[in-house]
Amino acid sequence: MCAVCGCGGDDKPRDLHFGQGAAGAHLPGLSQARMVKIERDILGHNDALAAENRKRFAEQGVLVLNLVSSPGSGKTTLLCRTAADLQLRYPVAVVEGDQQTSFDADRIRATGVPAVQVNTGKGCHLDALMIGRAVEQLGLADESVLFVENVGNLVCPAGFDLGEAAKVVILSVTEGEDKPLKYPDMFAAAELMILNKIDLLPYLSFDVERSVGFARQVNPGIDLLNVSATTGQGLDGWYDWIEQRRRQVVAARPRPAGAEGR
Amino acid sequence: MHEMSLAEGVLRLLDEQAAAQRFERVLTIWLEIGELSTVDPESLRFCLEAIKKDTLAAGAKLEIIRTPGQAFCMDCGKPVRVAQRYDSCPECGGGSLQVTGGEEMRVKELEVE
Numbered sequence A: 001m002c003a004v005c006g007c008g009g010d011d012k013p014r015d016l017h018f019g020q021g022a023a024g025a026h027l028p029g030l031s032q033a034r035m036v037k038i039e040r041d042i043l044g045h046n047d048a049l050a051a052e053n054r055k056r057f058a059e060q061g062v063l064v065l066n067l068v069s070s071p072g073s074g075k076t077t078l079l080c081r082t083a084a085d086l087q088l089r090y091p092v093a094v095v096e097g098d099q100q101t102s103f104d105a106d107r108i109r110a111t112g113v114p115a116v117q118v119n120t121g122k123g124c125h126l127d128a129l130m131i132g133r134a135v136e137q138l139g140l141a142d143e144s145v146l147f148v149e150n151v152g153n154l155v156c157p158a159g160f161d162l163g164e165a166a167k168v169v170i171l172s173v174t175e176g177e178d179k180p181l182k183y184p185d186m187f188a189a190a191e192l193m194i195l196n197k198i199d200l201l202p203y204l205s206f207d208v209e210r211s212v213g214f215a216r217q218v219n220p221g222i223d224l225l226n227v228s229a230t231t232g233q234g235l236d237g238w239y240d241w242i243e244q245r246r247r248q249v250v251a252a253r254p255r256p257a258g259a260e261g262r
Numbered sequence B: 001m002h003e004m005s006l007a008e009g010v011l012r013l014l015d016e017q018a019a020a021q022r023f024e025r026v027l028t029i030w031l032e033i034g035e036l037s038t039v040d041p042e043s044l045r046f047c048l049e050a051i052k053k054d055t056l057a058a059g060a061k062l063e064i065i066r067t068p069g070q071a072f073c074m075d076c077g078k079p080v081r082v083a084q085r086y087d088s089c090p091e092c093g094g095g096s097l098q099v100t101g102g103e104e105m106r107v108k109e110l111e112v113e
């Protein structure tokens, strides 16, 4: 598990002498030192690969959803059921990200839906390169839906664009209402929050309104759905949400050359 | 880990730039890390220290510039400063802030030879 991420380090501002300190200390002629402007994003490489993925998805009219959550929120349970139900309507595929094991991809494949497992080893998030490779393995059908189950982690996956249409964050009622405030980056990056395991609400003191309030505080525009991946409650709303997004992607698909005027 | 990927991203950028801008050693790296970005500056510093040995940045000093969190309030229409994503508007107390700055994670400038 990530020893560094999530821990609150000392991020007090440091004294800086930008543009004078270090550079100014060098007397001209004493050294070959010079300043070079860079102005590049640290994640620029990932972002460029994500843009390539996104272009490919757009060309094929494929809706890609990146599911993120803490470990055990029910991502795979939800995906098994979703993939099994939706494959009757259009082609569906799944990329499963975990540090180790192919358990989750095996669970998806058992439903008859194609899946590729990506093991990240020590890494705690999927990146755009991994998705590009996984998609080559899978061979995407045109106008299909690709679900990506990210590594269970509410921190890093927020920062890594995979080329998806949207991030969907899953919060299960056993985790407590406060997660949106504790991990605001993730809830800010997501377009939909699915509250899962609502079948357990009678046994817990989880306050749904409170969690919704926290999510809205971090992300006023976030969509919200309550489901139980095991009983199936609320899944129709989830399928409608997917269908709406899929229609947009399909409608925006560039027409293949020669198809004009048909 | 996240910060480790970012540290690798920094070194990758330095390598690319060394070829493009013809330098052999990096003496100082200025990073711009926004207060609302997803990275902990001290963790990033730690990771860079750990992996920069035997690279062109082996002796490089790291300077991290924190850029302030900025947002636009959709309730009162004012640009405001925020320390956290979920802050409410310091002007009107409204809860609908759209982040406009402070998310950057950039290599800004280098001192090289």
Ligand SMILES: Nc1nc2c(ncn2[C@@H]2O[C@H](COP(=O)(O)OP(=O)(O)OP(=O)(O)O)[C@@H](O)[C@H]2O)c(=O)[nH]1
Pocket: A069, A070, A071, A072, A073, A074, A075, A076, A077, A078, A098, A104, A151, A152, A196, A197, A198, A199, A200, A227, A228, A229, A230, A231
């Ligand atoms: N009661 C209840 N249990 C659920 C629900 N969804 C998932 N679970 C259970 O939660 C546990 C974890 O589910 P997974 O689907 O493996 O969770 P995950 O998010 O894929 O886990 P990782 O991939 O390890 O992060 C399993 O025991 C599931 O049976 C639900 O809606 N209700």
Ligand SMILES: [Mg+2]
Pocket: A075, A076, A077, A104, A149
């Ligand atoms: Mg899983």
Ligand SMILES: [Zn+2]
Pocket: A002, A004, A005, A006, A124, A155, A156, B001, B002, B003
């Ligand atoms: Zn991490």
Ligand SMILES: [Zn+2]
Pocket: B073, B074, B075, B076, B077, B078, B089, B090, B091, B092, B093, B094
């Ligand atoms: Zn305001």
